[in-house]
Amino acid sequence: MELDYLALLRSELTTFQDCLSDDLSVPIEHCGDWDLRDLAEHLGRGNLWAATAVRERRGDYEAPLAPDDIAPWFADTVRVLTSTLEIDPGTEAWTFAPPRTVAFWRRRRCLETLIHRWDAQHALVRPAELDAxxxxxxxxxxxxxxxxxxxxxxxxxxxxxxxxxxxxxxxxxxxxxxxxxxxxxxxxxxxxxxxxxxxxxxxxxxxxxxxxxxxxxxxxxxxx
Structure with missing residues (x-):
């Protein structure tokens, strides 16, 4: 079955965003000394990095640190990433593994968000269902x-x-x-x-x- 990575990515990001209304200081068990805010910053900066890899075809971009009010900033990174990935998935992009196209980033960001969404829900003791x-x-x-x-x-x-x-x-x-x-x-x-x-x-x-x-x-x- 062919997966609709862009739709799945949007769903995963929405669920992660919902976690940001909770306690941002909760520790993330499997991510060193990170708390939920750190995890959101990591995921959001990754969103901007991937979007730049598509738009500018380079992998050396380093996104700025998140502001104190992280939830609106994270929502903006979601908008930037998802709008960038709406183009033809066969479009050339910088990637760190084949295929060298937008399709790579649709899949990679979807799976990255899946794991970190689980991290967030696990930390908040929320049910964390994962699609098989x-x-x-x-x-x-x-x-x-x-x-x-x-x-x-x-x-x-x-x-x-x-x-x-x-x-x-x-x-x-x-x-x-x-x-x-x-x-x-x-x-x-x-x-x-x-x-x-x-x-x-x-x-x-x-x-x-x-x-x-x-x-x-x-x-x-x-x-x-």
Missing amino acids: TLCGDGIAEVIEVFVPRQVKKGRATPPAAAVRFTATDLGDSWVLGPGEPVAELTGTAADLLLALWGRRPMPWATLNGDHDAARAALRGPLVS
């Missing part, structure tokens, strides 16, 4: 985009063995690493995605196969 199909796409993005990027930047070593991730709620699977998988991890698409992004422990209890090789392959860091 979108999470499956996020698993694919980690394997196809982020793991090779981490290796290329010298932040991680290339996995020596392959591990299969199987989403029990989708019936889909993805393979990280070279050759035939030596092990398999199973779980819902959301649980697997959150584990890959360090939001939950890797579901080692479900692992079938070579435990040592799987742990070595997933030592990471897998994302940044």
